[in-house]
Amino acid sequence: MPKVLVANRGEIAIRILRSARELGWDTVSIYMEDDASHAGFADEAVKLNSVSDFMNVDTIVNAAIQTQSTHLHPGYGFLSENPSLPIALSLARRGSVRVIFIGPTADTLRIASDKMLSRDFAMSLNINIAPGTRVSSASDVRSFAKAAGVGYPVMIKALDGGGGRGIRVVESEEGVEEAFKRCLGESPSKQVFAEKAFTGPGWKHIEVQVIGDGTGAVNHFWERECSVQRRFQKIVEMAPSGLSRKAVQPLIDASLKLASHLKYKGLGTFEYLVNAVTNSWIFLEINPRVQVEHTITEEVTDVDLVRVQLLLFSSSRFSLASLSLSNPPPPPSSFAVQLRLTAEDPARGFQLAPGTITSSEIVWPQGRGVRIDTWLSQGPGASSGEAKWIVGTDLDSLLAKIIVRGRSFEEMNQKARRALRELRVDSQAVKTNATVLAGVLDHPNWVSGTIDTLWLERNLPSVLELGEQAVGQRTKTKGLDNKQKTISSSAAVGPGTTLLQPGSLFHLSLSGDSRPSTKHTITLSSLATNAFPEKLSGTLQSSFFPGSTTPLSFELTQSTSAAVSSGDFELADPNDKSHVAAPMTGKVVEVHPAILASGHDKEMRLVRKGEPLLILSVMKMENVVAAPSDGYVGRVGRGLRVGVVFGEVPKATIEFPVVHTKVPRPPKQGKESTLMKSSSAGKGNLCIQ
Incomplete structure (x- = not known):
């Protein structure tokens, strides 16, 4: 009886496991603690220690051997295009039996997983390819663009990229340096090539x-x-x-x-x-x-x-x-x-x-x-109840x-x-x-x-x-007038989905600092805007103000103070326009030199609009947090450094660690107009957090 280990996760693992079961095969899945939904579709499951194990040839091969699998299906992504996996499986025999890799041979994978080798192979068969060449520097890309019949735009690609990773289109010479760095950073082998870009209307x-x-x-x-x-x-x-x-x-x-x-x-x-x-x-x-x-x-x-x-x-x-x-x-x-x-x-x-x-x-x-x-x-085999x-x-x-x-x-x-x-x-x-x-x-x-x-x-x-x-x-419901308001105030309904109505009563208990616990009540008298948790406004009555019978106007806006700490990171205030937020959770792989600079040398701390303040690696793609304006680094928040992984923070906050900026005040008329020489520009600082 065949027995297949599916070396993948998510929907593709489920897809493969289902087909294998239909054929009567025994099935094995691999999973992680917080990512196990697909494992419920297999007969057996092997727990991995981390995401990196999905990319570890030895770990995957050992799992196949230990579960006595006869076949291994790699799905897509992870190790599916790595010739090392079928080679390792062929060598790791269990007695006289080896685990069969469900995919092309290692020789085929070697060609297919390298985009330049694939291009060379196609060219040897007189199949049309775009002009292209291997490049090892941004200078090589610029030289390629200047070659006869090339010009801009140019496509820079990682030899081993995929899923949109390691690919950038460069429209002009000015964008080459940054695009080359990003593609190189997203290439596991640190190898890239350039080819003439065929983009725009008509190209499918x-x-x-x-x-x-x-x-x-x-x-x-x-x-x-x-x-x-x-x-x-x-x-x-x-x-x-x-x-x-x-x-x-x-x-x-x-x-x-x-x-x-x-x-x-x-x-x-x-x-x-x-x-x-x-x-x-x-x-x-x-x-x-x-x-x-x-x-x-x-x-x-x-x-x-x-x-x-x-x-x-x-x-x-x-x-x-x-x-x-x-x-x-x-x-x-x-x-x-x-x-x-x-x-x-x-x-x-x-x-x-x-x-x-x-x-x-x-x-x-x-x-x-x-x-x-x-x-x-x-x-x-899952238990009943909410998943x-x-x-x-x-x-x-x-x-x-x-x-x-x-x-x-x-x-x-x-x-x-x-x-x-x-x-x-x-x-x-x-x-x-x-x-x-x-x-x-x-x-x-x-x-x-x-x-x-x-x-x-x-x-x-x-x-x-x-x-x-x-x-x-x-969201329209038959019988409901589209102009009819679900709450009496025309501004009461916002994008929030939390049901809050006038008359809602809340109990608030406060304690701490060796003080006795106190209890208060808050009653919503009316609502003007309900976009909770982003924004909530209206009138309320509260035992905070005993004896008062007049409802008080209030406005609650979701905010995270820059002074608030989330673990090892210092968070920013999203309502402060001088702050620039890192928009996602990820690993910091590069920061602007001005962030690393210390002391009072303003020229060292200067950043220009559009320059990358921070490079975050998310799912192997490098994301640029760019400066929205010219400015100076004024302060680096706690926890920001190369190599650190920003973790998710509670939804009640801005959700992610951030980068803050302040725009330099414009130079006085008649003075030097460049930021580098402007004495008045020092009043505006970039606050990096």
């Missing part, structure tokens, strides 16, 4: 789903379009693309040619950029694993890709021919879309939004043609994949729009990008198919506006 991201049995026999399951991206991270994917079959065929041919020469085994995705106007195209890369968006290919081809993948590795008797997969499939007659629901706050620049969420705080859409793949679920999941900062922000199928693009889009209106995720628990997803589906450019890889970033304001309108429609 198209990928071809390929399968092979290791003999040279390969086949395809048509293509997907993944052009709706933010920072080159896919958000919305569709199958098939809106391109004609004639435009798609060269990509199919190139993919099969590459896969056949590799004697590819298992699932793989071959990615391209295609100009929808001219039909010109270039090869991008190979993803040698099951892809996040494999779901939509399954929907339009009616093939369980993971099941087929498992069967190919279960016995030598299985081949594409024996599985009736050797003939080219007919073109898809339906459409499917995948919407990636993530724990990110679009209103705050897509900042990671960690938190804790319970099963009562989620309502998933249902109905014909709607499928939900999520780790916010419980296995068959709770922690959305942390160490792992991917993906909460769920909402997959919708229809017989036509129009039907698919209608169903998907309806699904998003049914979706509920309590925003007080975890913020999500649901408004962005809804806005994309309602946008005329999506409907007309005029989307390109930078479209979302250019059109985000209109997408958010459409999304807010779409999501807002789901």
